[in-house]
Amino acid sequence: MRFISRCRQILAPSVVLLAVAAGCSAPVPGDASATPEAPSITVFAAASLTDVIAAMNEAYDGGGRLRTNLGSSAQLSSQLLSGAPADVVIAADLEALDTVRDEGLIARERVVAGNTTVLALAPGNPGQVAALADLSENRVQTAVCAPSVPCGRAAARVLDAAGVALSGESREDSARSVLTKVVTGQADAGLVYQTDALSAAKQGVTYLEVRDPEPNQYPAALTAEGAEHEAAVRFYEWLAGEEAAGILRDAGFRTPGS
Secondary structure: OOOOOOOOOOOOHHHHHHHHHOOOOOOOOOOHHHOOOOOEEEEEEEHHHHHHHHHHHHHOOOOOEEEEEEEOHHHHHHHHHOOOOOOEEEOOOHHHHHHHHHOOOEEEEEEEEEEOEEEEEOOOOOOOOOOHHHHHOOOOOEEEEOOOOHHHHHHHHHHHHHOOOOOOEEEEOOHHHHHHHHHOOOOOEEEEEHHHHHHOHHHOOEEEEOOOOOOEEEEEEEEOOHHHOHHHHHHHHHHOOHHHHHHHHHOOOEOOOO
């Protein structure tokens, strides 16, 4: 499925920039995707789902075209609270949607995937990191997510469970930003989701498994706005089906609850 090229016709001024960032553009004359028969489905998704959303965009054929907006779960939540239009949102942990849920912006939700935290190592392992405890040594540069985002909460959980205090860390706003630091060698190691580490294997990134006492659960939520949108409801139901589950498994995600 190609990227959606048709905006909803009414956008509040405060969300115009968001729409542009998400790739919204004016209909192209003669473009079949701009017809009323191909309604757009606006999907907000956590950055750790970048590859998965691209695959879903290709595979989904349930009517309607996906228009995706990727970012940290905290960013997506803030955008929703600011009035940005979205039909479906997929976050990297349950807590990320607490405020959105409290504001009554969610009609339905279910967990669609799980993910665990690992210690990703820069290509060639220049920091000679052999265990999580090595991150407490001054010689090791570490990247982790900020405490306000799901991957930051996951990193804190893993470090607390192991009794490890970081030394020389940088704080990033998403797991993909941490991964970039590791891939480019700006960090010797980083705590990311297993799926992120797997996605960078061809770039020489390896990883160590660590004890994650409570792997992240990824909720997919149908917004109150999306519940009024037939195409969005179909896509939300598709997310719970076998085709979507297969895409998630192929990317290294776990089944819900695991």
